[in-house]
Amino acid sequence: MKAESKDVLAKNVEHLTCVKCHKGQLQEHALPKSGVVIDQCNACGGMWFDANEFATILGPNAVKPFYISYSSHFNDDYQCPRCAVALAAFNYTGTSTEIDACPKCKGIWLDYKEWQEISAARKGK
Ligand SMILES: [Zn+2]
Ligand SMILES: [Zn+2]
Numbered sequence: 696m697k698a699e700s701k702d703v704l705a706k707n708v709e710h711l712t713c714v715k716c717h718k719g720q721l722q723e724h725a726l727p728k729s730g731v732v733i734d735q736c737n738a739c740g741g742m743w744f745d746a747n748e749f750a751t752i753l754g755p756n757a758v759k760p761f762y763i764s765y766s767s768h769f770n771d772d773y774q775c776p777r778c779a780v781a782l783a784a785f786n787y788t789g790t791s792t793e794i795d796a797c798p799k800c801k802g803i804w805l806d807y808k809e810w811q812e813i814s815a816a817r818k819g820k
Contacts (some may be wrong), residue, residue: 711776715741718800740807
């Protein structure tokens with residue numbers, strides 16, 4: 696049996712364990728405004744965005760100032776739910792909010808609080 700399972704980005708991966716609390720499971724959740732379906736922890740509310748999802752939510756204006764510094768420190772406690780590699784922590788552009796990104800698939804992890812902070816920062820400008 697040869698299972699060619701390189702579809703790590705497939706949307707049908709079920710019940711990814713939460714990056715942060717390791718207790719909850721990530722479940723698909725459609726964001727109200729954009730309709731983008733992300734994965735959200737049913738325990739702590741943390742959110743996982745696949746790379747293109749985060750870009751979509753930020754919109755064309757925000758894509759440019761947003762960049763990921765992979766030279767920043769890696770957090771071994773946080774692992775990509777899709778690639779199982781350590782996430783790189785960095786500050787979201789123009790804020791002191793530290794978020795985590797996967798250097799491999801470019802997915803983004805946000806604690807629920809971080810999501811609120813980023814949302815507020817974007818509305819403020
Ligand atoms: Zn969680
Ligand atoms: Zn990844």
